[in-house]
Amino acid sequence: MISKEELGKLIKTARETKSKEIGKRYTQKMLSEEISKSQGYIGDIESGRTYPTLVVLGDIAVACGVSLSFFSDIEKQIDEYVAVKLGDYPAETQEIVKDYIRTGNERLDFLGGQEQHDIRLEGFPRDKEANAAYSKKDLQEAFSVSSMSKIPILGTVAAGIPIYAEQNILGFEEVPMSLVKNGEFFFLIVQGDSMIGSRIFPGDKVLIRKQPIVESGQIALVLVNGDEATLKRVKYLDGTAILYPDNPSYEPMIYPVSDIEIIGYVAQVIFNPNEKK
Structure with missing residues:
Protein backbone atom coordinates (compact mmCIF):
# COMPACT_ATOMS: atom_id res chain seq x y z
CA MET A 1 0.00 0.00 0.00
CA ILE A 2 1.38 3.42 -0.91
CA SER A 3 2.20 5.60 2.09
CA LYS A 4 0.84 9.11 2.62
CA GLU A 5 4.33 10.51 2.18
CA GLU A 6 4.92 8.68 -1.12
CA LEU A 7 1.52 9.72 -2.45
CA GLY A 8 2.19 13.34 -1.48
CA LYS A 9 5.45 13.32 -3.42
CA LEU A 10 3.73 11.86 -6.48
CA ILE A 11 1.05 14.57 -6.39
CA LYS A 12 3.76 17.23 -6.19
CA THR A 13 5.47 15.58 -9.17
CA ALA A 14 2.17 15.67 -11.06
CA ARG A 15 1.93 19.42 -10.41
CA GLU A 16 5.46 19.88 -11.71
CA THR A 17 4.52 17.89 -14.81
CA LYS A 18 1.58 20.24 -15.36
CA SER A 19 3.93 23.22 -14.89
CA LYS A 20 6.14 22.01 -17.74
CA GLU A 21 3.13 21.52 -19.99
CA ILE A 22 1.69 24.99 -19.43
CA GLY A 23 5.05 26.77 -19.34
CA LYS A 24 4.62 28.30 -15.88
CA ARG A 25 4.37 27.24 -12.27
CA TYR A 26 1.24 25.28 -11.42
CA THR A 27 0.97 26.05 -7.72
CA GLN A 28 -0.90 24.41 -4.86
CA LYS A 29 -3.23 27.40 -4.91
CA MET A 30 -4.02 26.92 -8.60
CA LEU A 31 -4.67 23.22 -8.07
CA SER A 32 -6.87 23.86 -5.03
CA GLU A 33 -8.98 26.37 -6.95
CA GLU A 34 -9.38 24.01 -9.91
CA ILE A 35 -10.70 21.15 -7.75
CA SER A 36 -12.61 23.37 -5.27
CA LYS A 37 -10.54 22.45 -2.22
CA SER A 38 -8.57 24.60 0.20
CA GLN A 39 -4.88 25.26 -0.40
CA GLY A 40 -4.22 24.02 3.13
CA TYR A 41 -5.82 20.67 2.29
CA ILE A 42 -3.59 20.28 -0.78
CA GLY A 43 -0.59 21.17 1.38
CA ASP A 44 -1.55 18.53 3.93
CA ILE A 45 -1.81 15.90 1.18
CA GLU A 46 1.52 16.79 -0.44
CA SER A 47 3.32 16.87 2.91
CA GLY A 48 2.03 13.39 3.75
CA ARG A 49 -0.18 14.44 6.65
CA THR A 50 -3.39 13.05 5.17
CA TYR A 51 -4.74 10.78 2.43
CA PRO A 52 -7.09 12.23 -0.20
CA THR A 53 -10.25 10.30 -1.01
CA LEU A 54 -10.21 8.51 -4.35
CA VAL A 55 -12.66 11.11 -5.70
CA VAL A 56 -10.26 13.93 -4.78
CA LEU A 57 -7.32 11.96 -6.16
CA GLY A 58 -9.23 11.56 -9.41
CA ASP A 59 -9.90 15.30 -9.54
CA ILE A 60 -6.19 15.98 -8.97
CA ALA A 61 -5.30 13.56 -11.77
CA VAL A 62 -7.64 15.34 -14.20
CA ALA A 63 -6.38 18.79 -13.16
CA CYS A 64 -2.73 17.76 -13.59
CA GLY A 65 -3.37 15.91 -16.84
CA VAL A 66 -2.21 12.49 -15.63
CA SER A 67 -3.92 9.13 -15.22
CA LEU A 68 -4.97 7.81 -11.84
CA SER A 69 -2.33 5.09 -12.13
CA PHE A 70 0.31 7.85 -12.06
CA PHE A 71 -0.19 8.00 -8.29
CA SER A 72 -0.70 4.35 -7.51
CA ASP A 73 -1.84 1.29 -9.37
CA ILE A 74 -5.14 1.16 -7.48
CA GLU A 75 -6.56 -1.50 -9.77
CA LYS A 76 -3.59 -3.77 -9.09
CA GLN A 77 -3.95 -3.25 -5.33
CA ILE A 78 -7.64 -4.16 -5.48
CA ASP A 79 -6.93 -7.24 -7.63
CA GLU A 80 -4.26 -8.45 -5.22
CA TYR A 81 -6.43 -7.81 -2.18
CA VAL A 82 -9.40 -9.74 -3.58
CA ALA A 83 -7.15 -12.56 -4.79
CA VAL A 84 -5.80 -13.04 -1.27
CA LYS A 85 -9.16 -12.74 0.47
CA LEU A 86 -11.37 -14.56 -2.04
CA GLY A 87 -8.97 -16.66 -4.09
CA ASP A 88 -11.23 -19.73 -3.92
CA TYR A 89 -14.32 -17.86 -5.09
CA PRO A 90 -15.67 -17.84 -8.66
CA ALA A 91 -14.48 -15.03 -10.93
CA GLU A 92 -17.97 -13.49 -10.93
CA THR A 93 -17.91 -13.26 -7.13
CA GLN A 94 -14.48 -11.63 -7.16
CA GLU A 95 -15.58 -9.09 -9.79
CA ILE A 96 -18.62 -8.07 -7.72
CA VAL A 97 -16.41 -7.55 -4.68
CA LYS A 98 -13.96 -5.51 -6.76
CA ASP A 99 -16.83 -3.37 -8.03
CA TYR A 100 -17.93 -2.75 -4.45
CA ILE A 101 -14.45 -1.68 -3.37
CA ARG A 102 -14.16 0.65 -6.36
CA THR A 103 -17.51 2.32 -5.74
CA GLY A 104 -16.88 2.42 -2.00
CA ASN A 105 -13.48 4.09 -2.19
CA GLU A 106 -14.91 7.53 -1.46
CA ARG A 107 -16.19 6.53 1.97
CA LEU A 108 -13.87 3.66 2.96
CA ASP A 109 -10.66 5.08 1.47
CA PHE A 110 -8.95 1.96 0.19
CA LEU A 111 -5.68 3.89 0.03
CA GLY A 112 -5.76 4.49 3.75
CA GLY A 113 -6.53 0.98 4.99
CA GLN A 114 -8.49 -2.17 4.32
CA GLU A 115 -9.82 -3.01 7.77
CA GLN A 116 -13.41 -2.06 6.94
CA HIS A 117 -13.34 -4.24 3.81
CA ASP A 118 -12.01 -7.11 5.94
CA ILE A 119 -15.00 -6.76 8.26
CA ARG A 120 -17.44 -6.96 5.33
CA LEU A 121 -15.71 -10.07 3.97
CA GLU A 122 -16.04 -11.90 7.29
CA GLY A 123 -19.72 -12.48 6.53
CA PHE A 124 -19.04 -14.45 3.34
CA PRO A 125 -19.55 -18.24 3.30
CA ARG A 126 -16.12 -19.81 3.33
CA ASP A 127 -16.62 -23.17 1.59
CA LYS A 128 -17.15 -23.62 -2.14
CA GLU A 129 -20.50 -25.41 -1.86
CA ALA A 130 -22.03 -22.68 0.26
CA ASN A 131 -20.50 -20.07 -2.01
CA ALA A 132 -22.02 -21.70 -5.10
CA ALA A 133 -25.47 -21.19 -3.59
CA TYR A 134 -24.69 -17.57 -2.81
CA SER A 135 -26.41 -15.84 -5.71
CA LYS A 136 -25.28 -12.74 -7.56
CA LYS A 137 -28.20 -10.86 -6.03
CA ASP A 138 -27.10 -11.94 -2.54
CA LEU A 139 -23.59 -10.70 -3.26
CA GLN A 140 -24.81 -7.37 -4.56
CA GLU A 141 -27.00 -6.86 -1.51
CA ALA A 142 -24.23 -7.94 0.87
CA PHE A 143 -21.75 -5.57 -0.69
CA SER A 144 -24.17 -2.72 -1.30
CA VAL A 145 -23.33 -2.44 -4.97
CA SER A 146 -26.13 0.04 -5.35
CA SER A 147 -26.87 3.69 -5.82
CA MET A 148 -26.46 4.53 -2.13
CA SER A 149 -23.53 6.21 -0.41
Missing part, protein backbone atom coordinates in the same frame (compact mmCIF):
# COMPACT_ATOMS: atom_id res chain seq x y z
CA LYS A 150 -22.74 6.60 3.29
CA ILE A 151 -22.16 10.21 4.36
CA PRO A 152 -20.55 11.06 7.72
CA ILE A 153 -22.58 12.90 10.33
CA LEU A 154 -20.39 15.42 12.11
CA GLY A 155 -20.98 17.01 15.51
CA THR A 156 -23.77 19.48 16.00
CA VAL A 157 -23.74 23.04 14.72
CA ALA A 158 -25.83 25.73 16.37
CA ALA A 159 -28.01 27.62 13.90
CA GLY A 160 -28.60 30.27 16.59
CA ILE A 161 -25.29 30.48 18.45
CA PRO A 162 -21.94 29.77 16.75
CA ILE A 163 -19.95 26.77 18.01
CA TYR A 164 -16.56 25.27 17.21
CA ALA A 165 -16.41 23.70 13.76
CA GLU A 166 -14.08 20.81 14.69
CA GLN A 167 -16.29 17.84 15.54
CA ASN A 168 -16.05 14.09 15.75
CA ILE A 169 -18.01 11.81 13.45
CA LEU A 170 -21.22 10.75 15.19
CA GLY A 171 -22.34 8.20 12.61
CA PHE A 172 -23.32 7.83 8.97
CA GLU A 173 -26.42 8.43 6.85
CA GLU A 174 -27.12 6.65 3.56
CA VAL A 175 -28.22 8.89 0.70
CA PRO A 176 -28.66 8.30 -3.05
CA MET A 177 -25.32 8.37 -4.87
CA SER A 178 -26.83 10.75 -7.41
CA LEU A 179 -27.24 13.35 -4.66
CA VAL A 180 -23.57 13.38 -3.69
CA LYS A 181 -21.70 12.29 -6.82
CA ASN A 182 -20.40 15.78 -7.60
CA GLY A 183 -18.38 16.97 -4.63
CA GLU A 184 -17.56 16.19 -1.02
CA PHE A 185 -20.44 16.14 1.47
CA PHE A 186 -21.16 15.71 5.16
CA PHE A 187 -24.11 16.08 7.51
CA LEU A 188 -24.41 18.38 10.51
CA ILE A 189 -27.17 18.25 13.12
CA VAL A 190 -28.88 21.58 13.73
CA GLN A 191 -29.29 23.15 17.14
CA GLY A 192 -31.00 26.48 17.69
CA ASP A 193 -33.93 28.03 15.88
CA SER A 194 -32.45 30.91 13.92
CA MET A 195 -33.20 29.28 10.53
CA ILE A 196 -36.78 28.12 11.12
CA GLY A 197 -38.02 30.51 8.44
CA SER A 198 -36.28 28.24 5.94
CA ARG A 199 -37.80 25.18 7.64
CA ILE A 200 -34.50 24.22 9.26
CA PHE A 201 -35.33 23.18 12.81
CA PRO A 202 -33.38 21.89 15.82
CA GLY A 203 -32.55 18.21 15.35
CA ASP A 204 -32.69 18.35 11.55
CA LYS A 205 -29.71 17.10 9.57
CA VAL A 206 -28.36 19.47 6.95
CA LEU A 207 -26.37 18.05 4.06
CA ILE A 208 -23.40 20.33 3.41
CA ARG A 209 -21.52 20.38 0.11
CA LYS A 210 -17.97 21.47 0.86
CA GLN A 211 -16.87 24.47 -1.20
CA PRO A 212 -15.11 27.75 -0.37
CA ILE A 213 -17.53 30.05 -2.22
CA VAL A 214 -21.32 30.42 -2.22
CA GLU A 215 -23.59 32.74 -4.14
CA SER A 216 -25.17 35.67 -2.36
CA GLY A 217 -28.42 34.53 -0.80
CA GLN A 218 -27.46 30.88 -0.28
CA ILE A 219 -27.62 29.20 3.13
CA ALA A 220 -24.10 28.23 4.14
CA LEU A 221 -22.02 26.89 6.98
CA VAL A 222 -19.56 29.64 7.82
CA LEU A 223 -16.48 29.91 10.02
CA VAL A 224 -16.52 33.24 11.85
CA ASN A 225 -13.26 34.70 13.18
CA GLY A 226 -11.52 31.48 12.27
CA ASP A 227 -12.98 29.16 14.87
CA GLU A 228 -16.73 29.57 15.21
CA ALA A 229 -19.24 27.79 12.96
CA THR A 230 -22.69 29.13 12.17
CA LEU A 231 -25.47 28.27 9.73
CA LYS A 232 -26.83 31.40 8.06
CA ARG A 233 -28.00 32.89 4.77
CA VAL A 234 -25.00 34.72 3.31
CA LYS A 235 -25.30 38.01 1.45
CA TYR A 236 -22.46 40.21 0.23
CA LEU A 237 -22.43 44.01 0.25
CA ASP A 238 -19.49 46.38 -0.30
CA GLY A 239 -16.79 44.07 0.99
CA THR A 240 -18.83 42.78 3.90
CA ALA A 241 -20.61 39.50 4.47
CA ILE A 242 -24.01 39.73 6.13
CA LEU A 243 -25.08 36.50 7.83
CA TYR A 244 -28.85 36.59 7.94
CA PRO A 245 -30.94 34.42 10.27
CA ASP A 246 -34.34 33.32 8.98
CA ASN A 247 -35.98 34.16 12.29
CA PRO A 248 -36.99 37.72 13.28
CA SER A 249 -35.90 37.01 16.86
CA TYR A 250 -32.26 37.17 15.77
CA GLU A 251 -30.23 40.04 14.34
CA PRO A 252 -28.04 39.75 11.24
CA MET A 253 -24.30 39.44 11.83
CA ILE A 254 -22.01 41.64 9.73
CA TYR A 255 -18.33 40.85 9.13
CA PRO A 256 -15.61 41.88 6.72
CA VAL A 257 -15.41 39.19 4.05
CA SER A 258 -11.82 38.52 5.17
CA ASP A 259 -13.07 37.52 8.65
CA ILE A 260 -15.23 34.62 7.48
CA GLU A 261 -14.54 31.32 5.76
CA ILE A 262 -17.21 29.46 3.83
CA ILE A 263 -17.20 25.74 4.64
CA GLY A 264 -20.00 24.86 2.23
CA TYR A 265 -23.66 25.36 1.41
CA VAL A 266 -26.80 23.53 2.47
CA ALA A 267 -27.69 21.10 -0.31
CA GLN A 268 -30.56 19.36 1.48
CA VAL A 269 -32.33 19.19 4.82
CA ILE A 270 -33.50 15.93 6.39
CA PHE A 271 -36.20 16.78 8.87
CA ASN A 272 -36.37 15.27 12.34
CA PRO A 273 -39.84 13.66 12.56
CA ASN A 274 -39.77 13.81 16.35
CA GLU A 275 -39.38 17.58 16.42
CA LYS A 276 -42.58 19.59 16.54
CA LYS A 277 -42.58 22.03 13.63
Whole structure:
Protein backbone atom coordinates (compact mmCIF):
# COMPACT_ATOMS: atom_id res chain seq x y z
CA MET A 1 0.00 0.00 0.00
CA ILE A 2 1.38 3.42 -0.91
CA SER A 3 2.20 5.60 2.09
CA LYS A 4 0.84 9.11 2.62
CA GLU A 5 4.33 10.51 2.18
CA GLU A 6 4.92 8.68 -1.12
CA LEU A 7 1.52 9.72 -2.45
CA GLY A 8 2.19 13.34 -1.48
CA LYS A 9 5.45 13.32 -3.42
CA LEU A 10 3.73 11.86 -6.48
CA ILE A 11 1.05 14.57 -6.39
CA LYS A 12 3.76 17.23 -6.19
CA THR A 13 5.47 15.58 -9.17
CA ALA A 14 2.17 15.67 -11.06
CA ARG A 15 1.93 19.42 -10.41
CA GLU A 16 5.46 19.88 -11.71
CA THR A 17 4.52 17.89 -14.81
CA LYS A 18 1.58 20.24 -15.36
CA SER A 19 3.93 23.22 -14.89
CA LYS A 20 6.14 22.01 -17.74
CA GLU A 21 3.13 21.52 -19.99
CA ILE A 22 1.69 24.99 -19.43
CA GLY A 23 5.05 26.77 -19.34
CA LYS A 24 4.62 28.30 -15.88
CA ARG A 25 4.37 27.24 -12.27
CA TYR A 26 1.24 25.28 -11.42
CA THR A 27 0.97 26.05 -7.72
CA GLN A 28 -0.90 24.41 -4.86
CA LYS A 29 -3.23 27.40 -4.91
CA MET A 30 -4.02 26.92 -8.60
CA LEU A 31 -4.67 23.22 -8.07
CA SER A 32 -6.87 23.86 -5.03
CA GLU A 33 -8.98 26.37 -6.95
CA GLU A 34 -9.38 24.01 -9.91
CA ILE A 35 -10.70 21.15 -7.75
CA SER A 36 -12.61 23.37 -5.27
CA LYS A 37 -10.54 22.45 -2.22
CA SER A 38 -8.57 24.60 0.20
CA GLN A 39 -4.88 25.26 -0.40
CA GLY A 40 -4.22 24.02 3.13
CA TYR A 41 -5.82 20.67 2.29
CA ILE A 42 -3.59 20.28 -0.78
CA GLY A 43 -0.59 21.17 1.38
CA ASP A 44 -1.55 18.53 3.93
CA ILE A 45 -1.81 15.90 1.18
CA GLU A 46 1.52 16.79 -0.44
CA SER A 47 3.32 16.87 2.91
CA GLY A 48 2.03 13.39 3.75
CA ARG A 49 -0.18 14.44 6.65
CA THR A 50 -3.39 13.05 5.17
CA TYR A 51 -4.74 10.78 2.43
CA PRO A 52 -7.09 12.23 -0.20
CA THR A 53 -10.25 10.30 -1.01
CA LEU A 54 -10.21 8.51 -4.35
CA VAL A 55 -12.66 11.11 -5.70
CA VAL A 56 -10.26 13.93 -4.78
CA LEU A 57 -7.32 11.96 -6.16
CA GLY A 58 -9.23 11.56 -9.41
CA ASP A 59 -9.90 15.30 -9.54
CA ILE A 60 -6.19 15.98 -8.97
CA ALA A 61 -5.30 13.56 -11.77
CA VAL A 62 -7.64 15.34 -14.20
CA ALA A 63 -6.38 18.79 -13.16
CA CYS A 64 -2.73 17.76 -13.59
CA GLY A 65 -3.37 15.91 -16.84
CA VAL A 66 -2.21 12.49 -15.63
CA SER A 67 -3.92 9.13 -15.22
CA LEU A 68 -4.97 7.81 -11.84
CA SER A 69 -2.33 5.09 -12.13
CA PHE A 70 0.31 7.85 -12.06
CA PHE A 71 -0.19 8.00 -8.29
CA SER A 72 -0.70 4.35 -7.51
CA ASP A 73 -1.84 1.29 -9.37
CA ILE A 74 -5.14 1.16 -7.48
CA GLU A 75 -6.56 -1.50 -9.77
CA LYS A 76 -3.59 -3.77 -9.09
CA GLN A 77 -3.95 -3.25 -5.33
CA ILE A 78 -7.64 -4.16 -5.48
CA ASP A 79 -6.93 -7.24 -7.63
CA GLU A 80 -4.26 -8.45 -5.22
CA TYR A 81 -6.43 -7.81 -2.18
CA VAL A 82 -9.40 -9.74 -3.58
CA ALA A 83 -7.15 -12.56 -4.79
CA VAL A 84 -5.80 -13.04 -1.27
CA LYS A 85 -9.16 -12.74 0.47
CA LEU A 86 -11.37 -14.56 -2.04
CA GLY A 87 -8.97 -16.66 -4.09
CA ASP A 88 -11.23 -19.73 -3.92
CA TYR A 89 -14.32 -17.86 -5.09
CA PRO A 90 -15.67 -17.84 -8.66
CA ALA A 91 -14.48 -15.03 -10.93
CA GLU A 92 -17.97 -13.49 -10.93
CA THR A 93 -17.91 -13.26 -7.13
CA GLN A 94 -14.48 -11.63 -7.16
CA GLU A 95 -15.58 -9.09 -9.79
CA ILE A 96 -18.62 -8.07 -7.72
CA VAL A 97 -16.41 -7.55 -4.68
CA LYS A 98 -13.96 -5.51 -6.76
CA ASP A 99 -16.83 -3.37 -8.03
CA TYR A 100 -17.93 -2.75 -4.45
CA ILE A 101 -14.45 -1.68 -3.37
CA ARG A 102 -14.16 0.65 -6.36
CA THR A 103 -17.51 2.32 -5.74
CA GLY A 104 -16.88 2.42 -2.00
CA ASN A 105 -13.48 4.09 -2.19
CA GLU A 106 -14.91 7.53 -1.46
CA ARG A 107 -16.19 6.53 1.97
CA LEU A 108 -13.87 3.66 2.96
CA ASP A 109 -10.66 5.08 1.47
CA PHE A 110 -8.95 1.96 0.19
CA LEU A 111 -5.68 3.89 0.03
CA GLY A 112 -5.76 4.49 3.75
CA GLY A 113 -6.53 0.98 4.99
CA GLN A 114 -8.49 -2.17 4.32
CA GLU A 115 -9.82 -3.01 7.77
CA GLN A 116 -13.41 -2.06 6.94
CA HIS A 117 -13.34 -4.24 3.81
CA ASP A 118 -12.01 -7.11 5.94
CA ILE A 119 -15.00 -6.76 8.26
CA ARG A 120 -17.44 -6.96 5.33
CA LEU A 121 -15.71 -10.07 3.97
CA GLU A 122 -16.04 -11.90 7.29
CA GLY A 123 -19.72 -12.48 6.53
CA PHE A 124 -19.04 -14.45 3.34
CA PRO A 125 -19.55 -18.24 3.30
CA ARG A 126 -16.12 -19.81 3.33
CA ASP A 127 -16.62 -23.17 1.59
CA LYS A 128 -17.15 -23.62 -2.14
CA GLU A 129 -20.50 -25.41 -1.86
CA ALA A 130 -22.03 -22.68 0.26
CA ASN A 131 -20.50 -20.07 -2.01
CA ALA A 132 -22.02 -21.70 -5.10
CA ALA A 133 -25.47 -21.19 -3.59
CA TYR A 134 -24.69 -17.57 -2.81
CA SER A 135 -26.41 -15.84 -5.71
CA LYS A 136 -25.28 -12.74 -7.56
CA LYS A 137 -28.20 -10.86 -6.03
CA ASP A 138 -27.10 -11.94 -2.54
CA LEU A 139 -23.59 -10.70 -3.26
CA GLN A 140 -24.81 -7.37 -4.56
CA GLU A 141 -27.00 -6.86 -1.51
CA ALA A 142 -24.23 -7.94 0.87
CA PHE A 143 -21.75 -5.57 -0.69
CA SER A 144 -24.17 -2.72 -1.30
CA VAL A 145 -23.33 -2.44 -4.97
CA SER A 146 -26.13 0.04 -5.35
CA SER A 147 -26.87 3.69 -5.82
CA MET A 148 -26.46 4.53 -2.13
CA SER A 149 -23.53 6.21 -0.41
CA LYS A 150 -22.74 6.60 3.29
CA ILE A 151 -22.16 10.21 4.36
CA PRO A 152 -20.55 11.06 7.72
CA ILE A 153 -22.58 12.90 10.33
CA LEU A 154 -20.39 15.42 12.11
CA GLY A 155 -20.98 17.01 15.51
CA THR A 156 -23.77 19.48 16.00
CA VAL A 157 -23.74 23.04 14.72
CA ALA A 158 -25.83 25.73 16.37
CA ALA A 159 -28.01 27.62 13.90
CA GLY A 160 -28.60 30.27 16.59
CA ILE A 161 -25.29 30.48 18.45
CA PRO A 162 -21.94 29.77 16.75
CA ILE A 163 -19.95 26.77 18.01
CA TYR A 164 -16.56 25.27 17.21
CA ALA A 165 -16.41 23.70 13.76
CA GLU A 166 -14.08 20.81 14.69
CA GLN A 167 -16.29 17.84 15.54
CA ASN A 168 -16.05 14.09 15.75
CA ILE A 169 -18.01 11.81 13.45
CA LEU A 170 -21.22 10.75 15.19
CA GLY A 171 -22.34 8.20 12.61
CA PHE A 172 -23.32 7.83 8.97
CA GLU A 173 -26.42 8.43 6.85
CA GLU A 174 -27.12 6.65 3.56
CA VAL A 175 -28.22 8.89 0.70
CA PRO A 176 -28.66 8.30 -3.05
CA MET A 177 -25.32 8.37 -4.87
CA SER A 178 -26.83 10.75 -7.41
CA LEU A 179 -27.24 13.35 -4.66
CA VAL A 180 -23.57 13.38 -3.69
CA LYS A 181 -21.70 12.29 -6.82
CA ASN A 182 -20.40 15.78 -7.60
CA GLY A 183 -18.38 16.97 -4.63
CA GLU A 184 -17.56 16.19 -1.02
CA PHE A 185 -20.44 16.14 1.47
CA PHE A 186 -21.16 15.71 5.16
CA PHE A 187 -24.11 16.08 7.51
CA LEU A 188 -24.41 18.38 10.51
CA ILE A 189 -27.17 18.25 13.12
CA VAL A 190 -28.88 21.58 13.73
CA GLN A 191 -29.29 23.15 17.14
CA GLY A 192 -31.00 26.48 17.69
CA ASP A 193 -33.93 28.03 15.88
CA SER A 194 -32.45 30.91 13.92
CA MET A 195 -33.20 29.28 10.53
CA ILE A 196 -36.78 28.12 11.12
CA GLY A 197 -38.02 30.51 8.44
CA SER A 198 -36.28 28.24 5.94
CA ARG A 199 -37.80 25.18 7.64
CA ILE A 200 -34.50 24.22 9.26
CA PHE A 201 -35.33 23.18 12.81
CA PRO A 202 -33.38 21.89 15.82
CA GLY A 203 -32.55 18.21 15.35
CA ASP A 204 -32.69 18.35 11.55
CA LYS A 205 -29.71 17.10 9.57
CA VAL A 206 -28.36 19.47 6.95
CA LEU A 207 -26.37 18.05 4.06
CA ILE A 208 -23.40 20.33 3.41
CA ARG A 209 -21.52 20.38 0.11
CA LYS A 210 -17.97 21.47 0.86
CA GLN A 211 -16.87 24.47 -1.20
CA PRO A 212 -15.11 27.75 -0.37
CA ILE A 213 -17.53 30.05 -2.22
CA VAL A 214 -21.32 30.42 -2.22
CA GLU A 215 -23.59 32.74 -4.14
CA SER A 216 -25.17 35.67 -2.36
CA GLY A 217 -28.42 34.53 -0.80
CA GLN A 218 -27.46 30.88 -0.28
CA ILE A 219 -27.62 29.20 3.13
CA ALA A 220 -24.10 28.23 4.14
CA LEU A 221 -22.02 26.89 6.98
CA VAL A 222 -19.56 29.64 7.82
CA LEU A 223 -16.48 29.91 10.02
CA VAL A 224 -16.52 33.24 11.85
CA ASN A 225 -13.26 34.70 13.18
CA GLY A 226 -11.52 31.48 12.27
CA ASP A 227 -12.98 29.16 14.87
CA GLU A 228 -16.73 29.57 15.21
CA ALA A 229 -19.24 27.79 12.96
CA THR A 230 -22.69 29.13 12.17
CA LEU A 231 -25.47 28.27 9.73
CA LYS A 232 -26.83 31.40 8.06
CA ARG A 233 -28.00 32.89 4.77
CA VAL A 234 -25.00 34.72 3.31
CA LYS A 235 -25.30 38.01 1.45
CA TYR A 236 -22.46 40.21 0.23
CA LEU A 237 -22.43 44.01 0.25
CA ASP A 238 -19.49 46.38 -0.30
CA GLY A 239 -16.79 44.07 0.99
CA THR A 240 -18.83 42.78 3.90
CA ALA A 241 -20.61 39.50 4.47
CA ILE A 242 -24.01 39.73 6.13
CA LEU A 243 -25.08 36.50 7.83
CA TYR A 244 -28.85 36.59 7.94
CA PRO A 245 -30.94 34.42 10.27
CA ASP A 246 -34.34 33.32 8.98
CA ASN A 247 -35.98 34.16 12.29
CA PRO A 248 -36.99 37.72 13.28
CA SER A 249 -35.90 37.01 16.86
CA TYR A 250 -32.26 37.17 15.77
CA GLU A 251 -30.23 40.04 14.34
CA PRO A 252 -28.04 39.75 11.24
CA MET A 253 -24.30 39.44 11.83
CA ILE A 254 -22.01 41.64 9.73
CA TYR A 255 -18.33 40.85 9.13
CA PRO A 256 -15.61 41.88 6.72
CA VAL A 257 -15.41 39.19 4.05
CA SER A 258 -11.82 38.52 5.17
CA ASP A 259 -13.07 37.52 8.65
CA ILE A 260 -15.23 34.62 7.48
CA GLU A 261 -14.54 31.32 5.76
CA ILE A 262 -17.21 29.46 3.83
CA ILE A 263 -17.20 25.74 4.64
CA GLY A 264 -20.00 24.86 2.23
CA TYR A 265 -23.66 25.36 1.41
CA VAL A 266 -26.80 23.53 2.47
CA ALA A 267 -27.69 21.10 -0.31
CA GLN A 268 -30.56 19.36 1.48
CA VAL A 269 -32.33 19.19 4.82
CA ILE A 270 -33.50 15.93 6.39
CA PHE A 271 -36.20 16.78 8.87
CA ASN A 272 -36.37 15.27 12.34
CA PRO A 273 -39.84 13.66 12.56
CA ASN A 274 -39.77 13.81 16.35
CA GLU A 275 -39.38 17.58 16.42
CA LYS A 276 -42.58 19.59 16.54
CA LYS A 277 -42.58 22.03 13.63
